[in-house]
Every structure is written in C-alpha cells, then in structure tokens.
Amino acid sequence: MSIQNAWETLLVSEADDDEWIKFRLVLFNLLVTGALLATFGSSIGAFYALIIYAAASAFKPICLFYSWGAFIYEVTHPQPLIKLVEAVYLGRHERDLKLEEESYRIL
Numbered sequence: 001m002s003i004q005n006a007w008e009t010l011l012v013s014e015a016d017d018d019e020w021i022k023f024r025l026v027l028f029n030l031l032v033t034g035a036l037l038a039t040f041g042s043s044i045g046a047f048y049a050l051i052i053y054a055a056a057s058a059f060k061p062i063c064l065f066y067s068w069g070a071f072i073y074e075v076t077h078p079q080p081l082i083k084l085v086e087a088v089y090l091g092r093h094e095r096d097l098k099l100e101e102e103s104y105r106i107l
Contacts, residue, residue, distance in 0.1 A: 081107070 075081070084107040091100030 084103055087103035088100055088107060091097070091103055
C-alpha cells in the first residue's frame, strides 16, 4: 500500500465518522507505537529531560560563539600577530627550535 493510498483511506475513514481515533505517531515514514510516549508518561522527569535535550540540541548552534570569528571581527591592528606567525614559520623553516617554541608560546 503506497503512502498516497493510505492517506486517502485515512481521509475517507475520517470523513465517514467524526469519532476519535487512536493516537498515531509517524517518524521517518514509519508508524511508531504509542507505547513509546507511554514510557515517558510514567516518569515526568524523563519526559522533560527529553524535551530539554531536544531544545538544547536545536539552540546550541544558534548560541555558540566562535572565538576565531571574534578575533577576525574585533582585531584592529593585526600586524604584530601576523609577525608572530611568521616567526613561528621562520623558526620551523630554519630548524631553530628555540625561536619556534618561543614565538609559539608568545602567540
């Protein structure tokens, strides 16, 4: 039975009678049993923990502030930092471990 046929059957059956039907939950195009929600209904703490977890996963990308973005937008005189990066690269190129390590720690 295709999805379109099932939907038309549901619409026809709902149009025939105005009675209440069983709770149906469809997840990823599959019918999920109502007992899944009944397990969370027995423990109100688990139910709210699930809601908070779902909300947190949705709001994290919105509220996360990237530190590299702050540096790029807020720096006014980047020349000394660019010179430090060049010093690290120069120390690595010349195989001068002391210069490379010192420049990296300053950076």
